[in-house]
Amino acid sequence: MPRSANPNKVAPPAIVSDAVGDMREWADLALDTAKTRGASFADARVVDIRLRDLSTKNGEVGTLAESESLGLGIRALANGCWGFASSDVLTREGVQACAAQAVAIARASAMVKRADTQMVSEKGYVDTWQNPYVKDPFQIPRERQLDLLFAADFAMRRVKGLTLAETSMQFRRLEQWYASTIGSRIHQLKMQSGAGIVATSFAHDEIQKRSYPNSFGGQHQLAGYELVEALDLPGHGQRVAEEALALHRAAQCPEGERTIILESSQLGLQIHESIGHPIELDRVLGMEANFAGMSFLTLEKLGKLRYAADIVNVVADARLEHGPGLGTFGYDDEGVPGKRTTIIKDGLFTGYLSNRETAVAIGLKESGGTMRAESWNRLPIIRMTNISLLPGSWRYEDLITDTDDAILMDTNRSWSIDDRRYHFQFSTEIGWEIKHGRKTRMLKNPSYSGITTEFWNSCDAICSRDYWTLWGTPNCGKGQPMQTMGTGHGAAPARFRKIRVGMAFAK
Amino acid sequence: MNTRTKKARSSRRTVAESSVAEEHLPSDTELHHLAERVLQLSDADETEVHIDFVSDALTRFANNTIHQNVAERTLSVSVRTVFDGRTARAATNKTDDDSLRRAVAASAALAHSQPKNPDLLPMPGPQKYPRMARYFPATADATPQDRAVAVAKVTGLAEENKQTAAGIFSTGASLTAMANSKGLFASYRQSRAECSITILERDSSGWAKASATNRDHIDPQALARRASEKAAASRRPKEVEPGRWTVILEPAAVLDLVGFLFYDFAGTAVLDQRSCFTNRLGKQVMGENVTIHDDVTHALQSGPPFDGEGLPRQTVLLVERGVLRHLVYSRATAKKMKAKPTGHAMPLPSQDGEAPFNLVFAGGNTSLETMIATTDRGILLTRLWYIREVDPYEKILTGMTRDGSFLVENGKISTGIRNLRFNQNILEMLCNVGQMSTEVRAAGEESFDMVVPAMKVRDFHFTEVTKF
Numbered sequence: 019m020p021r022s023a024n025p026n027k028v029a030p031p032a033i034v035s036d037a038v039g040d041m042r043e044w045a046d047l048a049l050d051t052a053k054t055r056g057a058s059f060a061d062a063r064v065v066d067i068r069l070r071d072l073s074t075k076n077g078e079v080g081t082l083a084e085s086e087s088l089g090l091g092i093r094a095l096a097n098g099c100w101g102f103a104s105s106d107v108l109t110r111e112g113v114q115a116c117a118a119q120a121v122a123i124a125r126a127s128a129m130v131k132r133a134d135t136q137m138v139s140e141k142g143y144v145d146t147w148q149n150p151y152v153k154d155p156f157q158i159p160r161e162r163q164l165d166l167l168f169a170a171d172f173a174m175r176r177v178k179g180l181t182l183a184e185t186s187m188q189f190r191r192l193e194q195w196y197a198s199t200i201g202s203r204i205h206q207l208k209m210q211s212g213a214g215i216v217a218t219s220f221a222h223d224e225i226q227k228r229s230y231p232n233s234f235g236g237q238h239q240l241a242g243y244e245l246v247e248a249l250d251l252p253g254h255g256q257r258v259a260e261e262a263l264a265l266h267r268a269a270q271c272p273e274g275e276r277t278i279i280l281e282s283s284q285l286g287l288q289i290h291e292s293i294g295h296p297i298e299l300d301r302v303l304g305m306e307a308n309f310a311g312m313s314f315l316t317l318e319k320l321g322k323l324r325y326a327a328d329i330v331n332v333v334a335d336a337r338l339e340h341g342p343g344l345g346t347f348g349y350d351d352e353g354v355p356g357k358r359t360t361i362i363k364d365g366l367f368t369g370y371l372s373n374r375e376t377a378v379a380i381g382l383k384e385s386g387g388t389m390r391a392e393s394w395n396r397l398p399i400i401r402m403t404n405i406s407l408l409p410g411s412w413r414y415e416d417l418i419t420d421t422d423d424a425i426l427m428d429t430n431r432s433w434s435i436d437d438r439r440y441h442f443q444f445s446t447e448i449g450w451e452i453k454h455g456r457k458t459r460m461l462k463n464p465s466y467s468g469i470t471t472e473f474w475n476s477c478d479a480i481c482s483r484d485y486w487t488l489w490g491t492p493n494c495g496k497g498q499p500m501q502t503m504g505t506g507h508g509a510a511p512a513r514f515r516k517i518r519v520g521m522a523f524a525k
Numbered sequence: 526m527n528t529r530t531k532k533a534r535s536s537r538r539t540v541a542e543s544s545v546a547e548e549h550l551p552s553d554t555e556l557h558h559l560a561e562r563v564l565q566l567s568d569a570d571e572t573e574v575h576i577d578f579v580s581d582a583l584t585r586f587a588n589n590t591i592h593q594n595v596a597e598r599t600l601s602v603s604v605r606t607v608f609d610g611r612t613a614r615a616a617t618n619k620t621d622d623d624s625l626r627r628a629v630a631a632s633a634a635l636a637h638s639q640p641k642n643p644d645l646l647p648m649p650g651p652q653k654y655p656r657m658a659r660y661f662p663a664t665a666d667a668t669p670q671d672r673a674v675a676v677a678k679v680t681g682l683a684e685e686n687k688q689t690a691a692g693i694f695s696t697g698a699s700l701t702a703m704a705n706s707k708g709l710f711a712s713y714r715q716s717r718a719e720c721s722i723t724i725l726e727r728d729s730s731g732w733a734k735a736s737a738t739n740r741d742h743i744d745p746q747a748l749a750r751r752a753s754e755k756a757a758a759s760r761r762p763k764e765v766e767p768g769r770w771t772v773i774l775e776p777a778a779v780l781d782l783v784g785f786l787f788y789d790f791a792g793t794a795v796l797d798q799r800s801c802f803t804n805r806l807g808k809q810v811m812g813e814n815v816t817i818h819d820d821v822t823h824a825l826q827s828g829p830p831f832d833g834e835g836l837p838r839q840t841v842l843l844v845e846r847g848v849l850r851h852l853v854y855s856r857a858t859a860k861k862m863k864a865k866p867t868g869h870a871m872p873l874p875s876q877d878g879e880a881p882f883n884l885v886f887a888g889g890n891t892s893l894e895t896m897i898a899t900t901d902r903g904i905l906l907t908r909l910w911y912i913r914e915v916d917p918y919e920k921i922l923t924g925m926t927r928d929g930s931f932l933v934e935n936g937k938i939s940t941g942i943r944n945l946r947f948n949q950n951i952l953e954m955l956c957n958v959g960q961m962s963t964e965v966r967a968a969g970e971e972s973f974d975m976v977v978p979a980m981k982v983r984d985f986h987f988t989e990v991t992k993f
């Protein structure tokens with residue numbers, strides 16, 4: 019992509035670290051050292067991360083913490099193999115030692131080598147990118163942020179019988195300077211915000227809970243404090259508390275084969291686990307076999323497998339046009355521009371998540387641009403960007419009216435899938451019975467399970483863009499050492515036929 | 526003896542090799558000096574400093590080749606200040622005066638931003654801790670070449686057997702220290718090594734893993750042989766019906782299940798009524814053959830002998846012959862629950878309160894071989910995967926079997942089987958333990974390493990089967 023044609027480019031960062039000049043120098047020094055030591059390719063990332071974490075529990079402060087972390091990670095290719103080293107000693111000697119260590123590690127890797135590493139070609143980019151946001155969360159007074167959480171906490175605890183009210187906010191500001199020996203010099207700034215509330219009730223030897231707007235700490239996006247304000251946490255406190263209590267009196271989700279309707283946040287996690295992970299090409303090629311596992315999507319299935327019903331279309335899209343997801347960026351962590359890849363087209367499996375190295379294995383001419391690292395001290399690996407189900411055409415009200423007998427499930431409570439991503443089981447916080455086109459009684463402990471492709475082929479209705487949300491999953495774990503990454507998942511409520519429900523509580 | 530051998534070998538390293546030796550850990554004098562600099566920058570009523578240093582390296586292999594090979598060096602300084610009953614924490618990984626001053630100021634600003642906490646207790650003064658020797662230089666200083674030599678033996682074995690190996694071999698060291706303005710100072714250092722190996726065939730796989738503070742206690746080749754044998758023995762897996770089965774769980778599988786009880790033993794979790802032990806203290810919650818301690822001093826355990834407040838970690842009897850006897854408590858939780866603090870606090874402020882990091886399950890005297898030999902029909906499990914909590918009070922967990930699941934018939938392993946999903950009440954499972962092996966240090970994926978035995982369990986509940 020020509021440098022000037024980058025559609026993600028917006029105004030230069032409003033906040034530029036005082037250290038950006040140093041960041042550039044450290045990265046250049048690392049590359050020079052790696053080249054001098056014999057690296058045939060190297061890229062370096064200097065990353066400056068700031069975090070703010072606030073939470074309350076039953077009217078008291080739970081967590082109140084801030085942190086900053088600055089360091090350098092360098093990846094070097096020598097003797098046909100990779101080495102990676104990282105350090106927070108950002109002196110001339112420290113940076114040189116770190117780069118030399120990366121090259122030496124690469125040479126050690128060559129002691130157990132089958133073939134030289136190959137990568138698809140890529141251009142060098144000189145660019146600046148940041149996600150847009152309105153209000154810098156780090157400039158909002160902490161007192162104001164705590165007041166908002168206390169207001170939500172109070173709204174939940176006003177409901178008599180609630181045993182635990184929890185609220186939280188997290189903010190992350192990541193500034194990165196990326197440089198590579200093919201000429202890239204990329205400065206990126208990502209501002210991430212997230213917030214949510216949880217009402218938990220213990221009664222009758224049973225724990226029930228409701229979260230808003232989602233579990234995992236709520237909703238998370240690449241956005242400023244405006245995201246938190248728009249969520250109106252206090253305005254939802256009473257409802258979630260009342261629902262948590264009402265669940266004790268609700269009927270148990272039945273066991274059997276049923277039609278189900280998944281609300282968008284649960285469907286977002288379904289996409290994450292049963293589409294996002296299996297399409298990771300490093301898994302497919304066996305590179306994650308020891309920990310995260312492999313994938314049923316073996317190479318011969320590309321372009322042939324009916325992954326889903328005809329109405330299902332899924333993309334991997336890191337571009338800003340897709341939305342402010344946790345998988346949105348200008349460039350990935352090996353200097354490849356953020357892209358859109360069609361994963362499922364009218365139900366047909368059409369694409370993987372790739373990087374410069376794995377693209378070679380399947381004959382692609384370019385990387386899919388999915389390499390990301392949790393921080394400066396972690397090696398970039400293939401990660402989901404925004405893996406989204408494209409909207410359908412249904413109005414939500416029409417979907418309910420059109421459904422004769424089903425269970426509507428909302429807000430994830432537990433999730434599990436096998437290490438090749440065939441068999442899954444999810445449970446949600448709450449369910450509702452749909453009878454003759456109407457939402458009727460509440461159900462507790464809803465769960466459903468199935469085989470990935472059978473499940474997606476049973477989809478017969480997807481709601482329209484009016485009901486579509488780009489959810490943030492902030493806690494995706496992968497890699498050794500483990501890395502936690504944020505991913506995005508756009509989804510609208512959808513209906514699935516003949517799904518097994520209730521097995522989580524089967525006797 | 527092995528340590529000396531490795532030292533002698535390291536003295537003959539080339540210049541290139543020595544250039545990648547891991548960072549040295551700061552001395553106690555250096556830690557004191559750094560902590561003192563922070564304390565002097567603070568005008569808070571009380572100030573606490575945590576210093577954490579990690580020097581770690583990990584060699585990762587797949588498809589019989591090293592494909593990732595990493596090293597990291599991180600130092601973080603975390604400051605907690607207290608002003609008139611208000612406290613908060615700020616951290617940095619920069620140790621220049623300006624950065625430390627900024628961390629102290631951020632902690633103070635956060636502390637001032639909140640209402641007074643009536644439960645906040647004064648910081649403790651100096652404490653005494655048991656001395657533990659868990660730092661082994663040859664483990665901390667292992668080079669990428671050392672790890673590559675070990676990996677080459679693993680991949681060589683796989684290739685000999687026409688199999689494919691994937692896994693990791695990691696080595697390193699960590700240091701954690703804390704000090705406060707009341708004169709408390711604590712430091713702890715340990716080395717670590719971990720090796721995890723998956724051996725793959727066309728339709729089967731096997732796995733083995735070990736971790737230790739001393740890498741001499743890990744034998745990658747032996748682990749590879751075990752994983753290789755499991756992969757070979759589980760070829761052409763058959764499908765068995767889900768349902769209630771007698772199950773033999775190897776230690777890693779036990780660990781990953783019982784690890785989910787970790788937070789339930791916290792006093793705060795019971796106080797919040799989110800623990801499966803709420804209203805169950807003093808009651809029979811597991812079988813009479815189950816006894817659980819938290820014991821940081823156990824020879825097979827690891828981790829610092831002090832908690833996030835600087836109190837010494839005490840050995841706590843959690844479950845005695847199936848009866849829930851005690852929980853663990855931070856100082857604030859102990860005061861609320863009229864109990865004594867046990868030295869298991871998280872660094873403050875924390876809404877989780879405390880947790881036992883060093884669980885030790887008392888084992889039995891039945892070998893795994895005897896468990897198999899005395900089973901008419903059952904399932905042997907090597908490893909579990911993606912375990913999640915379905916019901917927090919009934920403590921129902923779901924998850925999958927993985928990398929070595931076998932049908933046992935008439936006292937022998939008869940065939941490999943396709944992997945199964947379970948939905949199992951974990952307290953019920955611990956009421957159904959028939960036989961146990963000697964306890965060992967086990968390493969899994971879902972939980973901290975713990976000391977647990979292998980177990981034979983009745984009526985383990987599988988609900989569905991997958992396609993491989």
